[in-house]
Every structure is written in C-alpha cells, then in structure tokens.
Amino acid sequence: DGGITQSPKYLFRKEGQNVTLSCEQNLNHDAMYWYRQDPGQGLRLIYYSQIVNDFQKGDIAEGYSVSREKKESFPLTVTSAQKNPTAFYLCASSPIDRGINTEAFFGQGTRLTVV
Amino acid sequence: AQTVTQSQPEMSVQEAETVTLSCTYDTSESDYYLFWYKQPPSRQMILVIRQEAYKQQNATENRFSVNFQKAAKSFSLKISDSQLGDAAMYFCAYRSAKAGYALNFGKGTSLLVTP
Numbered sequence: 001d002g003g004i005t006q007s008p009k010y011l012f013r014k015e016g017q018n019v020t021l022s023c024e025q026n027l028n029h030d031a032m033y034w035y036r037q038d039p040g041q042g043l044r045l046i047y048y049s050q051i052v053n054d055f056q057k058g059d060i061a062e063g064y065s066v067s068r069e070k071k072e073s074f075p076l077t078v079t080s081a082q083k084n085p086t087a088f089y090l091c092a093s094s095p096i097d098r099g100i101n102t103e104a105f106f107g108q109g110t111r112l113t114v115v
Numbered sequence: 116a117q118t119v120t121q122s123q124p125e126m127s128v129q130e131a132e133t134v135t136l137s138c139t140y141d142t143s144e145s146d147y148y149l150f151w152y153k154q155p156p157s158r159q160m161i162l163v164i165r166q167e168a169y170k171q172q173n174a175t176e177n178r179f180s181v182n183f184q185k186a187a188k189s190f191s192l193k194i195s196d197s198q199l200g201d202a203a204m205y206f207c208a209y210r211s212a213k214a215g216y217a218l219n220f221g222k223g224t225s226l227l228v229t230p
Binding site: 031033035040041042043044045048049050056058088090092094096101103104106108109 | 121124148150157158159160162165167206210214215216217218219220221222223
C-alpha cells in the first residue's frame, strides 16, 4: 500500500544529543514537509523540500536540519541547539505538479521526548 | 504572511446535533485552497473537506459542509448529525503556491461529542 512511514513512533533523547527522525514515502510525491505539533499551537512548518537535493526553511527551522538525497526520503535531525525539542513531529508529502488543490498526506508521527 | 485563525479552542455537541467550527484567514493572494483536517486520538491527520477559492459553491462531503465567505475570509465547517466518531481535533488549513505548497494551519478546535 502506498503511504508515508515515520519511524520510530516514540523516541527518547538525552539533553545534548542529536537525534534523527525518519520519513519515507512511496507515493512518488515531489514535495515533502516536516511539521511540529505542540498543545494549543497547531502544526508549524519546520522544513520543506520540493525536489531532491533542495530544501527550504519553514517558520521554525532553528535547531533542526534535513536532507533530501532521495525522492522517497526526508529525514529530520533535531540537534542539541533546539532548546525545546519535546514535541510531536509530523511528516507530510504532496504532489505539486497537479497544483494546490491536491491534499497532503501525513505520516503517523513521532513523539520525541527529551529526558 | 498568511495566517489562519481558529477562535474556538474547544467545542461540544450532542450526538445527532449540528455544530459549526469557525475559521478565518488572512491573505493577499487570489489563488489558494482551504482545507479542514481531522486529527482523532490516534493523531493521524485525515482530510475532511477542501474548497477552492475560485469556486463560489460551498463544498459538501456527506455530513460535512463548509460555509466559504471569500470577501470576509471566512471558512467554517458544519458537521451535521454528529457522531461519537467525530470527536477529534479539527484544523483549518490554507494552501497556496508559496512555501512549496505547504499547508498553513490554524491552532485547532477540539470537538467533544456527548451521547
């Protein structure tokens, strides 16, 4: 079945450590996105990518990094520079050749907790 | 920048009744789409309904319909014959060709459905 897979579902990190969240899609979508969700804050855009080897900062990119070496994969690294990394992280993908009317598809999310 | 505002953090409705969730947005663009997403306790994001800015006719999907008032930049969601399974967070989202077609979300409305 086509879809987006995020792993792991739960992740624990010690302060000062970098951690990488995985996002893989087999929908052949060009665009991929990372969002952060905090209670009462909705979903905020961290990074997005429209094409392999290219990505752009979203609204809250500080303390995060991404790569897009393959069309199917868009991993997010939460670095030690991120001051408050505990949150729920959602990855999404979308075709862009069909315009803005197409929906974005979401993974099931990763809950990151700093201990 | 585009902003999406959901002014109702929480709403409650009785089973079989109708409820309306509010959403306003701010944009200077003419070509955009509006979406309502549902996030149940599983935290999976599910598309409920979408509306193209150019279409005057309000979108309808079974028990879900929207009231799109373009001049007022308002996009409310009406849920008819509410069911227990409708209980979830509901997010209003805006999409244009900016920011890689990323969705721009409101902070969400938590809907409680009582028997």
